[in-house]
Amino acid sequence: xxxxxxxxxxxxxxxxxxxxxxxxxxxxxxxxxxxxxxxxxxxxxxxxxxxxxxxxxxxxxxxxxxxxxxxxxxxxxxxxxxxxxxxxxxxxxxxxxxxxxxxxxxxxxxxxxxxxxxxxxxxxxxxxxxxxx
Amino acid sequence: xxxxxxxxxxxxxxxxxxxxxxxxxxxxxxxxxxxxxxxxxxxxxxxxxxxxxxxxxxxxxxxxxxxxxxxxxxxxxxxxxxxxxxxxxxxxxxxxxxxxxxxxxxxxxxxxxxxxxxxxxxxxxxxxxxxxxxxxxxxxxxxxxxxxxxxxxxxxxxxxxxxxxxxxxxxxxxxxxxxxxxxxxxxxxxxxxxxxxxxxxxxxxxxxxxxxxxxxxxxxxxxxxxxxxxxxxxxxxxxxxxxxxxxxxxxxxxxxxxxxxxxxxxxxxxxxxxxxxxxxxxxxxxxxxxxxxxxxxxxxxxxxxxxxxxxxxxxxxxxxxxxxxx
Numbered sequence: 001x002x003x004x005x006x007x008x009x010x011x012x013x014x015x016x017x018x019x020x021x022x023x024x025x026x027x028x029x030x031x032x033x034x035x036x037x038x039x040x041x042x043x044x045x046x047x048x049x050x051x052x053x054x055x056x057x058x059x060x061x062x063x064x065x066x067x068x069x070x071x072x073x074x075x076x077x078x079x080x081x082x083x084x085x086x087x088x089x090x091x092x093x094x095x096x097x098x099x100x101x102x103x104x105x106x107x108x109x110x111x112x113x114x115x116x117x118x119x120x121x122x123x124x125x126x127x128x129x130x131x132x133x
Numbered sequence: 134x135x136x137x138x139x140x141x142x143x144x145x146x147x148x149x150x151x152x153x154x155x156x157x158x159x160x161x162x163x164x165x166x167x168x169x170x171x172x173x174x175x176x177x178x179x180x181x182x183x184x185x186x187x188x189x190x191x192x193x194x195x196x197x198x199x200x201x202x203x204x205x206x207x208x209x210x211x212x213x214x215x216x217x218x219x220x221x222x223x224x225x226x227x228x229x230x231x232x233x234x235x236x237x238x239x240x241x242x243x244x245x246x247x248x249x250x251x252x253x254x255x256x257x258x259x260x261x262x263x264x265x266x267x268x269x270x271x272x273x274x275x276x277x278x279x280x281x282x283x284x285x286x287x288x289x290x291x292x293x294x295x296x297x298x299x300x301x302x303x304x305x306x307x308x309x310x311x312x313x314x315x316x317x318x319x320x321x322x323x324x325x326x327x328x329x330x331x332x333x334x335x336x337x338x339x340x341x342x343x344x345x346x347x348x349x350x351x352x353x354x355x356x357x358x359x360x361x362x363x364x365x366x367x368x369x370x371x372x373x374x375x376x377x378x379x380x381x382x383x384x385x386x387x388x389x390x391x392x393x394x395x396x397x398x399x400x401x402x403x404x405x406x407x408x409x410x411x412x413x414x415x416x417x418x419x420x421x422x423x424x425x426x427x428x429x430x431x432x433x434x435x436x437x438x439x440x441x442x443x444x445x446x447x448x449x450x451x452x453x454x455x456x457x458x459x
Contacts, residue, residue: 003161004161004224004225004249006157025227026227028225029220029223029225029226029227030220030223030225031223031225032220032223032224032225033225034219034225034226034228034247034249035225035226035227035228036228036231036247037227037228037229037231037232038231038232039231039232044238045238048236048238049231049245051149051150051153052149052153052244052245052246053153053246053247054153054154054156054157081150082150083150
């Protein structure tokens with residue numbers, strides 16, 4: 001993988017929790033990626049940004065319980081717009097059974113629960129982009 | 134995967150996804166990049182280019198956001214290239230300009246692209262000009278280029294745009310800072326943003342004084358606008374200011390002269406970078422450099438004369454190089 005990975009990362013909807021998403025954004029930057037941080041955005045805006053930025057990966061942060069409502073919307077809208085290769089990662093406070101459903105029928109590539117090591121996130125994002133190439 | 138020609142055709146018709154892919158190809162120095170530029174370039178040149186620069190945290194992105202809205206209100210389509218710094222150590226970048234931007238894509242014709250500066254020191258990235266031309270060719274009528282947060286001497290923006298806006302704040306320094314060369318000399322328009330804070334009047338007076346004392350012959354005196362971009366104050370005046378500078382450039386084909394000068398500079402820079410690429414890839418051998426460093430370290434020769442010696446040897450060898458095709 002010689003080219004830089006581009007990640008679009010956002011706080012999902014009106015979620016105000018910021019520390020997690022800042023940490024992840026910073027780690028990805030340290031890992032040599034271009035990280036476009038959007039702040040708070042709804043699915044339509046996130047997908048629009050993914051198009052304009054030609055993102056490899058979309059990262060969503062959700063700690064306020066909106067993951068089932070808005071997370072799958074992002075996946076669906078990406079497909080609708082023809083961005084079939086863009087992988088969606090979601091992190092936050094997610095009940096285990098929700099996480100399974102998100103990774104299963106809802107098509108989120110990976111769901112990260114609290115205490116996931118940062119290196120895991122970096123490695124799995126890199127891997128997913130390498131596989132798509 | 135679409136073919137390059139399909140992407141080019143799509144982009145010229147204004148398809149976002151194709152445009153976005155093309156920018157990536159060029160930004161990454163893909164092997165198709167020269168072909169893309171060759172096809173796109175004849176379709177560019179219609180748009181008006183606005184540059185926005187200033188120190189970090191001055192409110193460049195917020196001002197750009199408000200300008201986008203103002204331009205769209207008058208039915209302009211807008212392309213934005215927002216550059217943020219890349220790490221010189223990891224190459225990574227945190228591109229945060231979109232945080233300040235709240236475009237309603239269903240109502241506005243806008244394309245925003247973030248770019249890492251990629252170890253270039255002039256405030257733009259290596260391919261910012263190319264990316265803005267792709268947006269231009271895709272039909273955007275106004276292109277806004279936002280630089281990284283700059284200090285005093287990152288002036289590339291002046292070679293890439295028609296109207297340069299330098300955004301400062303009341304905290305940007307005293308009269309001495311304002312008098313310094315560099316950034317303050319490339320402005321076509323000054324903005325003192327965050328003008329609701331104390332000191333806005335003082336700094337605008339300092340700028341005015343600096344301009345009054347300038348001996349540079351100019352027909353255009355940069356206006357100074359006080360704005361509070363976050364509250365959308367002063368944006369209408371700034372908007373009008375941009376177009377009055379644009380109208381000024383229409384006289385005596387000044388816009389044409391400005392752009393011709395820019396092409397000349399760009400061409401020179403490209404020749405230099407092509408040349409230095411060849412120089413370091415194919416001509417100068419690392420071990421020769423290391424040997425010279427050894428001599429420099431032993432104080433047998435200074436770096437300037439060492440470079441002259443190498444260049445002298447090269448020039449003797451150059452005809453041979455050219456005959457062999459580099």
